[in-house]
Structure formats: structure tokens, C-alpha cells
Amino acid sequence: MIRLHNDYNRGACAKILEKLAETNAESYDGYGEDTWCEKAADLIRKKCNAPEAAVHFFPGATQANFIVHAAALSPIQSVICPDSGHVYAHEAGSIENTGHKLVPLPSADGTITAEQICKAVKSYYEAGEPNYLCEPKMVYISFPTEWGTLYSEQDLKDIRKVCDEYGMYLFVDGARLGYGLGSVKNDVTLEKLAELTDVFYIGGTKCGALFGEALVITNAGLARKFRTYMKQNGAVLAKGWLLGLQFCALLEDDTYEKMTAQADAYAMEIKAAFKEKGIPEFVDSYTNQQFVIVTDEQAEQLAKEYTFEQERTLEDGRKVVRFCTSWATTEAEKDQLIGDIRAL
Amino acid sequence: MIRLHNDYNRGACAKILEKLAETNAESYDGYGEDTWCEKAADLIRKKCNAPEAAVHFFPGATQANFIVHAAALSPIQSVICPDSGHVYAHEAGSIENTGHKLVPLPSADGTITAEQICKAVKSYYEAGEPNYLCEPKMVYISFPTEWGTLYSEQDLKDIRKVCDEYGMYLFVDGARLGYGLGSVKNDVTLEKLAELTDVFYIGGTKCGALFGEALVITNAGLARKFRTYMKQNGAVLAKGWLLGLQFCALLEDDTYEKMTAQADAYAMEIKAAFKEKGIPEFVDSYTNQQFVIVTDEQAEQLAKEYTFEQERTLEDGRKVVRFCTSWATTEAEKDQLIGDIRAL
Amino acid sequence: MIRLHNDYNRGACAKILEKLAETNAESYDGYGEDTWCEKAADLIRKKCNAPEAAVHFFPGATQANFIVHAAALSPIQSVICPDSGHVYAHEAGSIENTGHKLVPLPSADGTITAEQICKAVKSYYEAGEPNYLCEPKMVYISFPTEWGTLYSEQDLKDIRKVCDEYGMYLFVDGARLGYGLGSVKNDVTLEKLAELTDVFYIGGTKCGALFGEALVITNAGLARKFRTYMKQNGAVLAKGWLLGLQFCALLEDDTYEKMTAQADAYAMEIKAAFKEKGIPEFVDSYTNQQFVIVTDEQAEQLAKEYTFEQERTLEDGRKVVRFCTSWATTEAEKDQLIGDIRAL
Amino acid sequence: MIRLHNDYNRGACAKILEKLAETNAESYDGYGEDTWCEKAADLIRKKCNAPEAAVHFFPGATQANFIVHAAALSPIQSVICPDSGHVYAHEAGSIENTGHKLVPLPSADGTITAEQICKAVKSYYEAGEPNYLCEPKMVYISFPTEWGTLYSEQDLKDIRKVCDEYGMYLFVDGARLGYGLGSVKNDVTLEKLAELTDVFYIGGTKCGALFGEALVITNAGLARKFRTYMKQNGAVLAKGWLLGLQFCALLEDDTYEKMTAQADAYAMEIKAAFKEKGIPEFVDSYTNQQFVIVTDEQAEQLAKEYTFEQERTLEDGRKVVRFCTSWATTEAEKDQLIGDIRAL
Structure with missing residues (x-):
């Protein structure tokens, strides 16, 4: 069985395991003071060209999401x-639990x-x-989105402008950031994200780490006593170096960028195969x-060899399903799927 | 430098690293459904003789602490x-942040x-x-306590009785549980804990795991939809198997019990050395x-070779300091310290 | 100027002022123990045919709304x-501030x-x-609604059935309850409300009291320690008898029912006048x-003699405006408005 | 029975009832926009010599207390x-319910x-x-305190200095402010309170109003969008003029100051009588x-004609009881009590 139902079903890239064993x-020192x-953090500040940014490492993305809201x-x-948005639809009311109202705007993709924001x-x-x-004080978006789509640099500039006009923070959930940066259609960089947002994170869990997300805060006001908010909400790992070490492994030689770009490239081949097949x-x-939208028959056929996630059932009975490549997807797995799509 | 300032300054026991590499x-499957x-969980239920208990794995202890409060x-x-208590004194108001009042009772040890509770x-x-x-609804204690002390089985039975009389939960913070179970003075077992409490946890982070705590809920009322509370507060790890795997490694061959009992034994030798030295x-x-209570001179001397934590300064200027053995402390390290204590 | 922009712009019915002066x-005794x-409370339990109901008096409706959520x-x-719904759209995020997610369903009227609920x-x-x-645990509706519309007894029975099926509370915001009960189209009674809901309130502030709402809890589970929730959120008035006294004055001789029915009757005449006028x-x-939907010209003309509330502007530029009768509206005021509508 | 168990067991001073009837x-206009x-508010700003202060009217003191915390x-x-402190000991965890830790300092009087604060x-x-x-950000004190004691101007200046040094707000709970201002030992004025605090309130409920407290915010940072916090927590009364009107009645001709000073004067006579009696x-x-501290016999004797509150029982069995005069206490009531104390 080839598992493509999500991008977090396997351990971590080899470099991380090696570093863990070595160290x-x-x-x-505990609590991330290592x-x-x-x-x-230095590496990230450099890649973001944001020498003043505060960088904090979180065990998981839900924590990063709600703690930014709580602090901001x-x-x-x-x-x-x-x-x-993940915070509105998938996290068990974590934001409302911090006492804040989410104002959801309709979005097809x-x-x-x-x-819309304006x-x-x-x-x-x-x-x-x-x-x-309630006073609207933050805009939360995901890059890439929960539907795999992207904002262009111009989109982000436009949103930034509205945020500036109305005194709002711009927060980008980057749980899958690598796959956004690696996309053929992408024109956004880490530097641009640091410049255009107040706070965003570089997702590790779904992009090759065992676990962990790196939060980058460029708005100094937001950074105040941020570690206390993290502690209060249980996001300061006792053995914090486990997170720092993983991000060093991921980012040192652009391993992160390379792994996610490859997963994107495989996804493009799969996309083309579906397209060719109609x-x-x-x-x-x-x-x-x-x-993609498949018939019951197609879903059944594909389910023999692949795991994939079913998102919803359309009115005509067809299913919307997700195939998800990851840093761990191999060329052979990708080729096999393409062959089987063609054979449907 | 021999580091005895805490019990979470090194990675994990060898078995865990091996298992991580193997798998x-x-x-x-994600989110702990693996x-x-x-x-x-089965292993824990068996060790606790609590076949109906709910077992959940947390990345960290602060999360376990406040989420139990939020759910209960x-x-x-x-x-x-x-x-x-850790929740009152060291976690940045995490319990109050969930909206609950803590009623602290004076405690010397x-x-x-x-x-007192009654x-x-x-x-x-x-x-x-x-x-x-506010209606008192839960008693929170640590086993062992933040000062390394223990409750006897009789102590716990007495507290349980008060809890039963007034309809209160008994929650035991077991961040250092192994070191309690392994103590020469201890007469409490996992079975007894499961029987006498409503909820407690088996600490991993400080007892040989990379990270992680195993929460055991024996009160079925408390267990209802507990995973949703965990998700809401960011404690459901995407790659949840990382936690299950570590607890398997720790508990399978009583590795956990053996490692912590050894650390306790080393601590007893160090305790004796301080005593002999006056x-x-x-x-x-x-x-x-x-x-122990040391003079500035003694502290200075010991600080040359050892890290230890300074807790407070007494009125006469002497210092209360903590020496902390752990699963990772070696016999040689212990022996060297004892020698240096004698030479003070 | 005749003020019809809301139903809370004048003091209280004469009986209340008299009772205040007398007493x-x-x-x-303080805090509602008088x-x-x-x-x-007895009067209300009798009118509701709910001898076991808990009755609590609140200074205001926002308090009643969010405290029911907090307790439930x-x-x-x-x-x-x-x-x-008022709690979703008009109360500054009061429900989210208690930590709960609201799931808004689209509603035209x-x-x-x-x-929809199902x-x-x-x-x-x-x-x-x-x-x-999030687990859906309560249904919140208003009777009458913010748009003046009603649920029939059958509507409430159908909603109750869904609530029973899924273990949900049914909470009816009755800030304008009197105007609902007094409507010519209404077939719901206090008895029915008590039978079909878990908790509802009889609005005083908008129905002839100086201030105050009477909450009726028929679900014993919800009633547990309810006064403590009220105190915690500042809803226990020190001189609680001020509220009890007002509800006695309102409900003793059906003053409440009569006053609101009259306001409804006047509204029906005004409704007819608008209709006749096209x-x-x-x-x-x-x-x-x-x-009603008026042109700028009509709005301007009416604004010379009447206050009314503008709700929104339609795409064609016409305005949706609200004319609101109340317990304090006089026959002469109503007649003058009707004359002026005809003269538009 | 003469009721001296608290200062909120009777309606309001005559002027208030008259104004209510007149108007x-x-x-x-609703919601305090009248x-x-x-x-x-103008009257209060003038009395406080604080022309820029924000003034808001609350139905009750618990609301004022917790909403200031929530906003600050x-x-x-x-x-x-x-x-x-009232917020720590008597309000059902209202502050913790807003998510904040209270740090109680020991106080005998x-x-x-x-x-201590420093x-x-x-x-x-x-x-x-x-x-x-947790970052200490506010100091909460009551004037007079729950034990009837006072801070001198110098005390407040000293506390202000600590607050300034550490960037903390100073909040004075003035539920019984009138009785503090009217005391023979008092050297604090409304002007001084406005100058030395960031926020305080002038209690109405216990000082002659039917209900209501007037919050005075002199720190502009704290005043931002304060009405939204009030609305969110249900403290914006629909018929807000009921509060404004009462404070006009109380403050216009120094009625407030005169009534509370008289109650204080009566209390001094009662104090002297107890003293004389030993x-x-x-x-x-x-x-x-x-x-005062009374024996069971004395308590029993006094309870025949007077209501008073029992605070606690001392180890020797004697009782601490409170006799409370108020704006409504008459000379005859006071004289009768003094006579009966002498006759004990």
C-alpha cells in the first residue's frame, strides 16, 4: 500500500535522525535556551533577511496558531x-477557546x-x-491553503495594504510552507513573507521533521514576552534543542527547500496524469x-494500492479526494500511481 | 562539567533512539491512532491493572496539567x-488562563x-x-513533589477519602513518577495510583524519553471526549506514534522502572555523602x-565541576541548592561527586 | 418627535414606579434572597405550569445570554x-469571550x-x-426573532425533537417575549415554552420594566449552582428585590401580557397602513x-416627526427601516403615524 | 428589627426616587448615550478635576471589578x-474566570x-x-477596605510610586467610596484619587443609589474601546440613563458626601459606645x-433588636461581628443601638 493520504505519515528525513543520534x-540547557x-534561529533570520525577527520553535501547528491569537x-x-481556514474548520474551536471571534469569509479555493477583507x-x-x-485586528491565511492553492506576492501586498490601513496583523499559517515555496507557480520567498507579514511560521511536521514549527515574528510589538505565552499554553518543550536541531538539519543545506520542491514536482506529474485521463x-x-473528482468505481480501483483522503461527496455522488505527496514520497511510488491512473 | 542541575538535559535512553531509527x-496513521x-496504552493499562482506563499521550507536562483542568x-x-505545586508556581498562570482558581495550601516539603484539604x-x-x-472540585498533587518528597499509600488513601466525601477529583502530576516509584521509601505502585486517583500521568520527559507524558484516566466521566480537549489545546501530535513508540520502549522490559530506580539509588549515596560531611x-x-544547604564557599567549590540549581537564599546567606540525578547519570559521575563532597 | 426607533427608550409602566416608591x-435581604x-418566581412558575423550574432575575439580556452559555x-x-441571532451579531463577541464557538445558520427572516439544525x-x-x-450542545433562538418573526408551536416541537435526538439544550432568548406572546399569529404560551425548552427568559427591559429579565430553567441539570455562575459574571444585583418587585408588578394582573398585546395591535395597524400605501x-x-422598505424621500418625510432605526441600504438605494411600537406607545402616537403614512 | 447587617438593604435616597418619577x-437614547x-460624567470629571477622564456607569460592582481586569x-x-480583597475572596472566581492570576498579599486589616507590593x-x-x-501589571485595593480601614494620601502616593516604577496600573475599588471620603480620619479626596490611580469607581449601590457604580478612568490607554468590553460582558444597561440620573441626583448638591459622612459619624458614636463598654x-x-468581638451572650442579646453580620469565630469561641451604618440609618436607630450597647 502506498500512503498518499497525508504528508505526515512517516518519520523524518535521514539527516534529522542522524543528528538526534549524534547528540x-x-x-x-532546557526550554529552548540551547x-x-x-x-x-540565526539561520532562519538570515534566510528571511530579518535580522531583528524573533524566532520560536513549537512542537505543533495548532499550538502555534492559537498562541499567536492569544498573544496578539x-x-x-x-x-x-x-x-x-484550519483555525476555523479543523481545530476544535481552539481560537474561540482563547476567547476570540473568527470572522469567516467565503472562499471556494x-x-x-x-x-473581501476590506x-x-x-x-x-x-x-x-x-x-x-468585535474589532477586527488580525487576518489569518494559510500558505499554501488547505486546498493547496497559493497567494501571489501581489496578493499578499494587497492584503498587507488593507492590514496597514486598518491597523491589523497579518498572520500566515505555514504548516505546509515548503510545498508553497517549492511550487512552479510560486513567486513568494521567505524574505517576502518576513517583509509582508507580522508573523508566520515555517512548518516542519509536514515537511520532513519529526515534529515542530518555526514561528517568525517580525512585528516587535507582537514579540513582547512571547515565550511566556508559549509556556502558559504548554508550548515550551523541556528539551527544546530537539526542535532547534531539526530546523538546523532541515535548513542548513536547503534540504527543506529541495525535499518539498521535489514533492511538488511529483504532484505536478500526478496532476498531469489525472488531467490526461480526463x-x-x-x-x-x-x-x-x-x-480530484472521481467516481465510486475509480475510487475503489485506486484504493486497492493507495491511501488517499476523501474530502466530500458531490451532489451527483462523485467524490472529491486528495492525493498528497510529501518529502518522503519516492519516485517509484509516484510512477506507480501515474501508471495506475492511466490504466483506470 | 557534570550536569546535575536537572533531569532533562540529555536526549533519551538508547532503546528509544533505536526504535526511532528502525521505524x-x-x-x-496520524494523531495517535496508530x-x-x-x-x-495496553501496556500501561496492564501495568496499572486498569483495563478500562483511557490512556492519552502528551508532548509535554504543562499541557497535561492544564488540559486536565480544562476538561474536568x-x-x-x-x-x-x-x-x-507546579501548576501554581511555575507555569505562567496556565490554570488561571483556563479560567479556574487555584486554592494553594501551605506546604513546607x-x-x-x-x-488540610478537608x-x-x-x-x-x-x-x-x-x-x-468557587466550588472545590479537584485536588492536584505531585508524586514525587517538587521537593522530591513522597506520599505514602496511606496518605493517598486519606486524601482519596476526602475527595470521595466531597465529590472531588484527585489528579496526580507524575512528571517524575519513575523517581517516586523507584525510591527506597516508596510503597505506592502504578496499580495503587490507578486505583486511588481519577487521573495521573507517567512522566517520560524527565525519565528517559525524548519527550512525552502518558496520561491515565480511570474516572470514565473525566474521559469523555478527552481527545477533543487535547486537540483544542494543541496537544494532539500529528505523528502521535512518536509518543506511543517511546512509551513502548520505556515500559516493555521495565526499562523505565530500572533507570529511575538507579538514579534514586545514586541520589541516596549522594544524600549520605552530604550527611556525613555535615x-x-x-x-x-x-x-x-x-x-541541601551550602555556604557560598561550598557552592563555589562544587560549581567548578558540577552544574546544580540554586533554589533560594536563606536569611543567614546560605544557599539552598538542588543536585539532581537522572536516568542518564553515570556511576562515574556519581562517584566523582561523592568524592568531591568528601573533599569539601 | 414621536420615538419609535426602539422599545426601550422610556422608563417603566406606572405600577412599577409606584411599587418602587412604596417599598x-x-x-x-440582599442578592435576590428577598x-x-x-x-x-412563584408567579412565573405558576404561569409556566412549571412548579420545579428555577427562576433567576438578571439586570440585562446580554448577561442572561452569555451566562447561560457559560453555565451550560x-x-x-x-x-x-x-x-x-443577537448573540452572534450584536453582543461584541460575548459568547466567544466565554470560550465557545457559535455555528451560525443562514436565515432570511x-x-x-x-x-437546518439537524x-x-x-x-x-x-x-x-x-x-x-466542536460538539454542538445547544440551540439558541429568539422569540420573537430580531426581525420580529415567530416560531409556531409546531416549529418549536420540531426543534425540540432534534435537540432530544442529539442531546442538545434549547435556549430561547425572550428579550421581547411579551410581543411574541401578544401577536395575533402566535400559538405559543408560557406553558409551552417551559415545556419545550430547557431554558428561556421573559424579557422585562423592552416590555415595560425599568430593567430586568426573568430566566426560567426547566432542565434541572442546567440549574445546578446557577447563582454562582451569575455572581461570577456580575449578574447578581445587590438589591435584587428591585427585579423581583418589577416582575411582580408586571405579571400580577397580566399587565405584561396586556401592554405588549396592545403594542402588537398598534403595530398591526401600522403594518396595514404601510401595506395600503404600497x-x-x-x-x-x-x-x-x-x-419596511422606503425611498430616501419617504424616509426623509417620516423622519420629520418620528424616530426609527435604519437597518440597511438595499442595492437599489432604498432603505430598510424599523418602526417599533412598545408598551409605552400611545394610541395618539399610533394614529398620528398612520395618518402620516397615508399622507406620504 | 433595626437592620445594620449591611449597607444595601434599603432602596435609594429620596431624590433618586423623585427623579425617576419625574423622568x-x-x-x-439607549446604552448610556443620553x-x-x-x-x-461632567459632574464627576469636575469633582475629580480630571477633565479628560473617561466615565462609565455600571449596574454593579462585580461587573466593574472584573471588566477592568479584562480590559487592562x-x-x-x-x-x-x-x-x-473582594475580587479574591468574595466574587466566585470572577477574575480567574477572565483568565488572570491574582497574587494575594497577607493583610490583617x-x-x-x-x-509589600514592591x-x-x-x-x-x-x-x-x-x-x-505571570507579569504583575495591576494593583487592586479597596477604599475603604473590606474591613472598613483607609489608605492615607501618603499610602497611596507610595503605592503609586511602586506602580510607576514597575509599569503597573493602580485600581481602586470604591464600592463604599463615600464612607471613606466622609471619615474623620480621611485625607484623600476625589481629586487625589483621580490623580494617583489609573482607574477607580465611585460606589452608588451601597451609598444611596438604587444601584450603580461610576467608573473613572484617567489612564487614556486603559480607556480605549472600554464600552466594547462593557458590552461584551453585559454591563451596558439598555436604559443607561437610569444610572446617569442617579449619579446626578447623588452628586449635584453633595448629597452623596453628606449622606455617607453622616453614616460615618453615626458609626463613630457606635464605635465609642463599644469602646466604653469594653x-x-x-x-x-x-x-x-x-x-467588634462579642461573646455569645452579647451577640444573642443584640440579635433581639438588630441584624448584624457574623464574620468569623475566634479560637476562644467569641465572635467577630459587623455593625454597618448606611446612608439610610436614622438618628433614632443609632441612638437605640448605643443605648442597648450600654445596657449589655
Whole structure:
């Protein structure tokens, strides 16, 4: 069985396992105050061309998401996001649990536009003061989105402009950031993300690490006492060097970028195979997640050799399914799938 | 430099690293729905003689602590704990952040008594209804405590009785559980803990794992939808098998028990050495943490070769310091320290 | 200027002022433990034919709304409501501030159907366990709705059935309850509300009281320690008898029912006048709030003598406006408006 | 029976009832946007010599207390207070329910000193960064305290100095402010309070109003969008003018100051009577609350004609009881009590 149902079903890239073994007997300072975290943070600041950025390492993405909200917002402030946003749809009300309202904007492909955001914010300011609505204070988007789609540099600039106009933070969930950066259609860089957002993260868990996400905060106001927010919410790992070490392994020789770009490239071949076969796409994704519409028969046939995720059932009974390559997908696995698509 | 300032400054026991390497290329179901977690949970249920217990794996102890509170308590309910309790004194207000009041009871050595608890609870019930105080609904204690001390089986039975009388949960923070179980003075077992508490955890991070704690819930009411609380608070690791696998490695051949008992034994030798030397103890601990009172000169001398943690300064200027053995402490390290204590 | 922009712009019905004056020198027990509150609660239990119901008096409706949520729900539980629901749209994120997610269902006229609710709930249960969505645990509706519309007894029975099937509470916001009960189209009674809901309130502030709402809890589970939740959130008035006294005054001789029925009757005459004039309704309301679509010219003309609330601007530039009768609206005021509508 | 168990067992001073009756048929703008609130706020700003202060009217004191905390603090920030502070001891965990830790300092008479506060704060800053303790950000004290005692102007200046040094807000709970201002021992004025605090309130409920407290915010940073916090927590009364009107009635001709000063004067006579009789005081209070230590026999005798509150039982079996005069206490009531004390 070839497992393509998600991008987190295998351990970590070899370099990480090696580094763990090498350093296992070393003694380090706890809670991320170690040399690996320091080195990884420096590396990230350099790649982002953001020498002043605060960098923090999280065990997982849900933590990164809700702790940024908890630290950034006062009780009366809300967040604008796509209705497909991970924080709105998949994390068991984690943001509301911190006391904040999410304002979901309709999105067919996982992205929202500067214009949509602007309209939503305006309705708040038009209500005047005293205002009995929540103050929109942050925009949350994912790059790439939950549907595998991307924002262009221009899209981000437009959203940034709205955020500046209305005093809002821009937060980019980068749980799959590598697959966004590696896409053939992408024109965004780490430098641009650092420049255009207030805070974003570089996803490790889905991009070759055992676990871990690297949060980059470029807005100094947001960075204040951030580690205390992390501790309060259980996101400061006692053996913090495990995270720093992994990000060093991933980022040192562009391993991260190379692994995710390869997964994207394989996904493009799979995308083409579906297209050739006349199997329609549900969204036009150029990253490692491919969403296609299959008949029950096709799904059954593919399920013999591959795991994939079923997203929803269309009114005509066909299924939207996701095939997901990852840093761990091999050329042989990809080739076999393409062969089997052609043979459907 | 021999590092004895805490028990989480080195990686993991060899078996864990081996298992990680062996399984790195395997594909597993996400979010703890894998075979390793299942196997580890079964092992724990067996060791606890609690076939119906719910077992959940957490990346870290702060998460375990606050999520138990979040799941167990309604907004008007409070928790009784020692004033030295980790949740009260060291976790950045994580419990209050979930909306709950902690009622700290004075404790000289980290423990509290059934009598103290009973008195605190009674004052609530004597206020009658409608009652404008918080309803005490849980007792939180640590085993061993933050000062290395222990509760006897009888202590726990007495506390259990008060909890039963007033309808309260008993929650035992077992971040260092192994060092408690391995103590020469201990008469508590995993079975007894499962029987006498509603929920407790078996600490991994400080006891030989890379990271991770295993929560055991024996009160079925508390177990309801517990995974959703974990997800909401970011404690469901995407690659959950990393936790199950570690607990399998630790618990399969009693590796956990053996490693921590050895650390305790080394600590007893160090305790004896301090005693012989006439260096007074701050508390009478029989686990891996030894708290002694040293002069500036002694501290300076020991600091040349050893790291240790300074806890507080006494009024006469002497220092309370902690020497902490761990699963990773070697016989040679222990012997060297004993020699240097004698030479003070 | 005749003020019809809302139903809370004047003091209280004469009986209340008299009772306040009569009792001003009396001494009472504090925090609602007085004879007036007891008497009012008994009166309400009798009118509701709910001898076991818990009755609590709140200074205001926002408090009643969010405290019911705080007391009823655990952190992972959510609430289903119309997207026009007061708690979703007008109360500054008060529910999210208690940590709970609201699941808004689309509603054109302020009501939602059992079928809509059922569909929303099903999607949760179809996700299986462990479930990383919020558990739907309550349905919040308003009677009458924010658009002046009503649920029939059959509508409520259908919703109750869904609630029973999925273990959900049914909470009815009755801030304008009197105007619902008094409507010519209404077939719901206090008895029926008590029977079909778990908790609802009888609005005072908008229905002739100076301030205050009477919450009726028929679900014993929900009633547990409810006063403590109220105290925690600042809803226990020190001089609680002020609330009990008002509800006695309102409910003793059916003053409440009579006053609101009259306001409804006036509204029906105004509704008819708009209809005759060919001024379209925005929703077909049979209670004291009338929403009509006027041109700028008509709005300007009416604004000379009347205050009314502008709700929104339609795409063609016409305005949706609300004319609101109340317990304080006089026959002369109503007649003058009708004359002026005819003269438009 | 003469009721001296608290200062909120009777309605309101005559002027308030008159004003309510006079204005009952008037129509006003809702939610505190009316002329009475405006007038009352101006009056308060003038009395405080704080022309820029924000003034908000609350239905009750618990609301004022917790909403100030909610608006002032981020999730990692804590509050220093006396262990007898109302927010710590009597409000059902309302502050913790907003997510904030209270740091109680021991207090025998209800007051805390600048020195105590300074010491508590220092321990936080000595921990360095990253800091896993809560950041102390506010000092909460009551004037007069729950034990009827007072802070002198110098006390407040000293506390202010510590607050300035460590960037903390100073919040004064003035639920009984009038009785503090009217005390023979008092040297604090409204002007001084406005100058030395960031936020405080002028209690109405216990000082002659039907209900209501007037919050004065002199720190502009704290005032931002304050009404939205109030709305979110249900503290914006629909008929807000009821509060403005009461404060106009109380403050216009110094009615407030005169009424509370008289209650204080009566209390001084009662204090003297107890002293003459040899009945010891529990605290040396110069305001309307008098706490004395009585035998069972004395308590029984007094209970025949008077209501008073029992606070606690001493180890020797004697009782600490409170006799509380108020704006509504008459000369005859006071004289009768003095006679009966002498006759004990």
C-alpha cells in the first residue's frame, strides 16, 4: 500500500535522525535556551533577511496558531479568515477557546482577497463608536491553503495594504510552507513573507521533521514576552534543542527547500496524469496536495494500492479526494500511481 | 562539567533512539491512532491493572496539567493544591488562563495532608447556597513533589477519602513518577495510583524519553471526549506514534522502572555523602532530587565541576541548592561527586 | 418627535414606579434572597405550569445570554444559532469571550428550521471519534426573532425533537417575549415554552420594566449552582428585590401580557397602513417591530416627526427601516403615524 | 428589627426616587448615550478635576471589578491584591474566570503596603527573561477596605510610586467610596484619587443609589474601546440613563458626601459606645463598618433588636461581628443601638 493520504505519515528525513543520534548523549540547557535553537534561529533570520525577527520553535501547528491569537489579541478583537481556514474548520474551536471571534469569509479555493477583507473591516468601522462589534485586528491565511492553492506576492501586498490601513496583523499559517515555496507557480520567498507579514511560521511536521514549527515574528510589538505565552499554553518543550536541531538539519543545506520542491514536482506529474485521463480537478492546485473528482468505481480501483483522503461527496455522488505527496514520497511510488491512473 | 542541575538535559535512553531509527520509514496513521500508541496504552493499562482506563499521550507536562483542568472543571470550580505545586508556581498562570482558581495550601516539603484539604473544602460547604465562592472540585498533587518528597499509600488513601466525601477529583502530576516509584521509601505502585486517583500521568520527559507524558484516566466521566480537549489545546501530535513508540520502549522490559530506580539509588549515596560531611538537607528527600544547604564557599567549590540549581537564599546567606540525578547519570559521575563532597 | 426607533427608550409602566416608591424605605435581604423575588418566581412558575423550574432575575439580556452559555457548555461545545441571532451579531463577541464557538445558520427572516439544525449536527456526528470539531450542545433562538418573526408551536416541537435526538439544550432568548406572546399569529404560551425548552427568559427591559429579565430553567441539570455562575459574571444585583418587585408588578394582573398585546395591535395597524400605501415590507412581522422598505424621500418625510432605526441600504438605494411600537406607545402616537403614512 | 447587617438593604435616597418619577415618561437614547449620563460624567470629571477622564456607569460592582481586569490585562498578566480583597475572596472566581492570576498579599486589616507590593513585584523581575511567571501589571485595593480601614494620601502616593516604577496600573475599588471620603480620619479626596490611580469607581449601590457604580478612568490607554468590553460582558444597561440620573441626583448638591459622612459619624458614636463598654474592636475602623468581638451572650442579646453580620469565630469561641451604618440609618436607630450597647 502506498500512503498518499497525508504528508505526515512517516518519520523524518535521514539527516534529522542522524543528528538526534549524534547528540543524544550531549547535555543542553532546557526550554529552548540551547545552542541548537540559537543556531536555527540565526539561520532562519538570515534566510528571511530579518535580522531583528524573533524566532520560536513549537512542537505543533495548532499550538502555534492559537498562541499567536492569544498573544496578539485583546478580548474584544476578532480575526478575519477564509471559511476553509484550519483555525476555523479543523481545530476544535481552539481560537474561540482563547476567547476570540473568527470572522469567516467565503472562499471556494482556500484563498481570500484584499477586497473581501476590506469590505468586512469597513462594516466594523462604519458602525462608529461606541462599537458593539468585535474589532477586527488580525487576518489569518494559510500558505499554501488547505486546498493547496497559493497567494501571489501581489496578493499578499494587497492584503498587507488593507492590514496597514486598518491597523491589523497579518498572520500566515505555514504548516505546509515548503510545498508553497517549492511550487512552479510560486513567486513568494521567505524574505517576502518576513517583509509582508507580522508573523508566520515555517512548518516542519509536514515537511520532513519529526515534529515542530518555526514561528517568525517580525512585528516587535507582537514579540513582547512571547515565550511566556508559549509556556502558559504548554508550548515550551523541556528539551527544546530537539526542535532547534531539526530546523538546523532541515535548513542548513536547503534540504527543506529541495525535499518539498521535489514533492511538488511529483504532484505536478500526478496532476498531469489525472488531467490526461480526463479526471477533473476540484481546485487548480500547484502544490503537493491534489484534489480530484472521481467516481465510486475509480475510487475503489485506486484504493486497492493507495491511501488517499476523501474530502466530500458531490451532489451527483462523485467524490472529491486528495492525493498528497510529501518529502518522503519516492519516485517509484509516484510512477506507480501515474501508471495506475492511466490504466483506470 | 557534570550536569546535575536537572533531569532533562540529555536526549533519551538508547532503546528509544533505536526504535526511532528502525521505524523511520514506516507509515502510520496520524494523531495517535496508530499501532504504537495502542500497544503502549495496553501496556500501561496492564501495568496499572486498569483495563478500562483511557490512556492519552502528551508532548509535554504543562499541557497535561492544564488540559486536565480544562476538561474536568466548570467555570465556577476550583482546585486545591500545595503552594509549591507546579501548576501554581511555575507555569505562567496556565490554570488561571483556563479560567479556574487555584486554592494553594501551605506546604513546607511539597506535600499536603487530607486534613488540610478537608478544612479548606469545609469552609466552602459551610457558606451554604447560594454560594459565591468557587466550588472545590479537584485536588492536584505531585508524586514525587517538587521537593522530591513522597506520599505514602496511606496518605493517598486519606486524601482519596476526602475527595470521595466531597465529590472531588484527585489528579496526580507524575512528571517524575519513575523517581517516586523507584525510591527506597516508596510503597505506592502504578496499580495503587490507578486505583486511588481519577487521573495521573507517567512522566517520560524527565525519565528517559525524548519527550512525552502518558496520561491515565480511570474516572470514565473525566474521559469523555478527552481527545477533543487535547486537540483544542494543541496537544494532539500529528505523528502521535512518536509518543506511543517511546512509551513502548520505556515500559516493555521495565526499562523505565530500572533507570529511575538507579538514579534514586545514586541520589541516596549522594544524600549520605552530604550527611556525613555535615552539610544539612533542606528537605528529607528519598528521590532523585537532593536539596541541601551550602555556604557560598561550598557552592563555589562544587560549581567548578558540577552544574546544580540554586533554589533560594536563606536569611543567614546560605544557599539552598538542588543536585539532581537522572536516568542518564553515570556511576562515574556519581562517584566523582561523592568524592568531591568528601573533599569539601 | 414621536420615538419609535426602539422599545426601550422610556422608563417603566406606572405600577412599577409606584411599587418602587412604596417599598423604598423597606429593608430586604440582599442578592435576590428577598420576598419579592420569591413571590415573582412563584408567579412565573405558576404561569409556566412549571412548579420545579428555577427562576433567576438578571439586570440585562446580554448577561442572561452569555451566562447561560457559560453555565451550560464545556470548552469543546458549540451553539447553533441563526446568523441574525443577537448573540452572534450584536453582543461584541460575548459568547466567544466565554470560550465557545457559535455555528451560525443562514436565515432570511430570523428563524431557523429543525431541518437546518439537524443537518448541521449530523455533520458533526458523521466525523466520528476522536472528533476534532466542536460538539454542538445547544440551540439558541429568539422569540420573537430580531426581525420580529415567530416560531409556531409546531416549529418549536420540531426543534425540540432534534435537540432530544442529539442531546442538545434549547435556549430561547425572550428579550421581547411579551410581543411574541401578544401577536395575533402566535400559538405559543408560557406553558409551552417551559415545556419545550430547557431554558428561556421573559424579557422585562423592552416590555415595560425599568430593567430586568426573568430566566426560567426547566432542565434541572442546567440549574445546578446557577447563582454562582451569575455572581461570577456580575449578574447578581445587590438589591435584587428591585427585579423581583418589577416582575411582580408586571405579571400580577397580566399587565405584561396586556401592554405588549396592545403594542402588537398598534403595530398591526401600522403594518396595514404601510401595506395600503404600497410600501413593501422587508419581512412579514406580526409583532411590535415592523421592517419596511422606503425611498430616501419617504424616509426623509417620516423622519420629520418620528424616530426609527435604519437597518440597511438595499442595492437599489432604498432603505430598510424599523418602526417599533412598545408598551409605552400611545394610541395618539399610533394614529398620528398612520395618518402620516397615508399622507406620504 | 433595626437592620445594620449591611449597607444595601434599603432602596435609594429620596431624590433618586423623585427623579425617576419625574423622568419616567421621557424618551432617551439607549446604552448610556443620553443626556443624564453626559451630565453625570461632567459632574464627576469636575469633582475629580480630571477633565479628560473617561466615565462609565455600571449596574454593579462585580461587573466593574472584573471588566477592568479584562480590559487592562493580557493573558499572561497578574494582579496584586490584599488577601481580603473582594475580587479574591468574595466574587466566585470572577477574575480567574477572565483568565488572570491574582497574587494575594497577607493583610490583617484589609490594607497592603507599598513595601509589600514592591517585594512581590521584585521577585518577578529577578527571575529574568524568558520568564515563566505571570507579569504583575495591576494593583487592586479597596477604599475603604473590606474591613472598613483607609489608605492615607501618603499610602497611596507610595503605592503609586511602586506602580510607576514597575509599569503597573493602580485600581481602586470604591464600592463604599463615600464612607471613606466622609471619615474623620480621611485625607484623600476625589481629586487625589483621580490623580494617583489609573482607574477607580465611585460606589452608588451601597451609598444611596438604587444601584450603580461610576467608573473613572484617567489612564487614556486603559480607556480605549472600554464600552466594547462593557458590552461584551453585559454591563451596558439598555436604559443607561437610569444610572446617569442617579449619579446626578447623588452628586449635584453633595448629597452623596453628606449622606455617607453622616453614616460615618453615626458609626463613630457606635464605635465609642463599644469602646466604653469594653467590647474590643477587631479592627480599628473609622468608617461605616464597625467590627467588634462579642461573646455569645452579647451577640444573642443584640440579635433581639438588630441584624448584624457574623464574620468569623475566634479560637476562644467569641465572635467577630459587623455593625454597618448606611446612608439610610436614622438618628433614632443609632441612638437605640448605643443605648442597648450600654445596657449589655
